[in-house]
Amino acid sequence: MARRILRVAFVLLWAPALALGQAPVSYRLSFPEPEHRSMQIRIRFDDLPPGPLELRMSRSSPGRYAVHDFAKNVYDVRFADGRGAALRAIHPRPHEWNVIGHTGSVEVTYRIFGDRVDGTYLAIDGTHAHINAPAALMWARGLEARPVAVRFLPPAGASWRVATQLVPGADPLAYTAPNFQYLMDSPVELSGAALRTFTVRDGPRTPVFRLAVHHTGTDAELDTFTADVERIVGEARQVFGEYPPFEGNSYTFIADYLPWAVGDGMEHRNSSVLTSASSIRSNRLGLLDTVSHEFFHAWNVERIRPRALEPFDFEEANVSGELWFAEGFTSYYGPLILRRAGLTQTADFAAEMTDMVNTVRTSPGRQVRSAEEMSRLAPLVDGAAYVDRANFDNTYVSYYTWGAAIALGLDLTLRDRSNGRVTLDHYMRALWETHGKPGGKAPGYVDNPYTMADLEAALAAVSGDAAFADDFFARYIQGRELVDYERLLARAGFVVQPVSPGQARAGQPIAGPRIAIVPVEQAGREPTADERRFRERWLSSTSRNGS
Incomplete structure (x- = not known):
């Protein structure tokens, strides 16, 4: 370079x-x-x-x-x-x-x-x-x-x-x-x-x-x-x-x-x-x-593009149920790339994870709608202006944040299932090869935009397990469950700790306790060799670790 x-x-x-x-x-x-x-x-x-x-x-x-x-x-x-x-x-x-x-x-x-x-x-x-x-x-x-x-x-x-x-x-x-x-x-x-x-x-x-x-x-x-x-x-x-x-x-x-x-x-x-x-x-x-x-986004959304947004309609609202992926997965990779590029530290990335997971697990909105359904609300929340009061504090979770939390969970799950051989990077690359790289009939167009079914099919192909892909989409994307972050993060030498258990925000029910995700070094011990290896492959430059 x-x-x-x-x-x-x-x-x-x-x-x-x-x-x-x-x-x-x-x-x-x-x-x-x-x-x-x-x-x-x-x-x-x-x-x-x-x-x-x-x-x-x-x-x-x-x-x-x-x-x-x-x-x-x-x-x-x-x-x-x-x-x-x-x-x-x-x-x-x-x-x-x-x-x-x-x-x-x-x-x-x-x-x-x-x-x-x-x-x-x-x-x-x-x-x-x-x-x-x-x-x-x-x-x-x-x-x-x-x-x-x-x-x-x-x-x-x-x-x-x-x-x-x-x-x-x-x-x-x-x-x-x-x-x-x-x-x-x-x-x-x-x-x-x-x-x-x-x-x-x-x-x-x-x-x-x-x-x-x-x-x-x-x-x-x-x-x-x-x-x-x-x-x-x-x-x-x-x-x-x-x-x-x-x-x-x-x-x-x-x-x-x-x-x-x-x-x-x-x-x-x-x-x-x-x-x-x-x-x-x-x-x-x-x-x-x-x-x-x-x-x-030069890859994800500009070229790996939801069918619902292609071509873009300049006269009406553009509604897509896939923004948890288009925006949310991008929100996961933004800070991850900073970490891999050596511009931030592990503790910085842990703080990013803490924020995204806390937002989703403590929001009452998660009990109301799935990540797919939140995505379809974008025309009502992404720069929209109203004079009347809305109830979004209790009924809405940003598809940026929820999508990022899903990406974190899927990345860790793929690494955990394959012992590091299959990662979210492989999933993104597979979608690029099928939906982004082929291009379009003219500059500014995408000829093979994806659907929700395409996203699930790509996960089935990358993981080698259609049942796993079906279950993941049903529970965490079209359903309202959260992955077991505590168990998955432990493999990379991170500890999930409760913060102020039982504390609630004024006027808002808490769907789950707030937590802090911290490296085990901050919890008083050194990571094991397996934890260090798992973390290195995940958070270090992919040009060195071969992900």
Whole structure:
């Protein structure tokens, strides 16, 4: 693994040809009044078929499962034909505009407000434009397969550069996307962000990894942070045996670590968005934990994808019963990869396990719904906003946390059953080979997404025991039981200790006592040789232990 620290603009080598016979949809994004948190957008549609042009503003965004109604920030909308004559649009619902009377060409202009720096929304100010495409860009029904051209016009005098997974065009401010799905999954940061780049050898490929970091820290802090990210990127690869075939052979981390940012992370096909009000200096490990989680998504959910989310529906809530796996297993691997990369200690990972297991075992919500059922509640809890009071404290457990606890239990169970020969890494790799690696018909698509039955079948194949797989899914995923963490963790030299037995939270029943998971060293003895070996194979770098 070789690292090169660069302070130059990004260069991509991937530039697919525009689809033959289809006029591209052209976007121009400009910023005449960034001090007012606004952006102006012009869209040109040509070679249109007869009939109304059905324009839409997205209501959902990939990786966030609630409905957001991004149209609320759109204003000053105008429509014209190819010669500039005004056209009329019917506006039946807040996110719909049906343009009538055109003769094959339509130009749309509008302004949009944005003032939230996170992974879902839009933020414009004098220092940058932070753009989540569904929150900013109108699109047309029926034109999803057309190629897209995008041009950025920064404010006068601004030295903004572009960080994105979009395909570079003829100049540094011109980009393309092969289709609508890829456009919507491509966040953009325009700013004077600091840039770092490193490469990693991956068989015949050498993908380029890029960090664009808009922050208040120093170059030295970012250099050290980049080295840490490189270790995460290398260790995550060991789980699957290879990197995904990134379009353009590159992956971009887009980070805004600014006092006015909202803590968030959002996965995309060849990039991720990382935002926080904290800094590298004050919260290095917290920021790296988000990096680890989002990068693991490059395999799990971006390419190993639930059928319920493929293709993504931008007008409605996207409901999946598999988020305990897509998000929860990723939440398990995030801190595990940090530990394997040597960025945290065993006690740190034990604390992570303690939190996830305690949350699930003490929540009354576990008596109400299974992990599968919790997953299907995502549109009601993942960024959703309500004015009335809900009872989720007593009826809901996050599928992130419950899924992570399931992943921990399954990893330990597989290792225990096979004496370390079969692990969760083998399970993830099997799913990658079947559902992720084959790819899709076009960039941004997955041709073989999975179902719940596929997940169970893969476990049966990896474990060599269909009855075991059926029992595990029935009890711990579609049921409400918990694995025997105390017995399983003991094999790795961890002790499960009760904490404040009988203590309850105000107004909430306790489904089980709170516990602490600690290494046996903290309990007063050294691990045995077998315990040390089991732990080493689990928590040490997979490049050394061969998992």
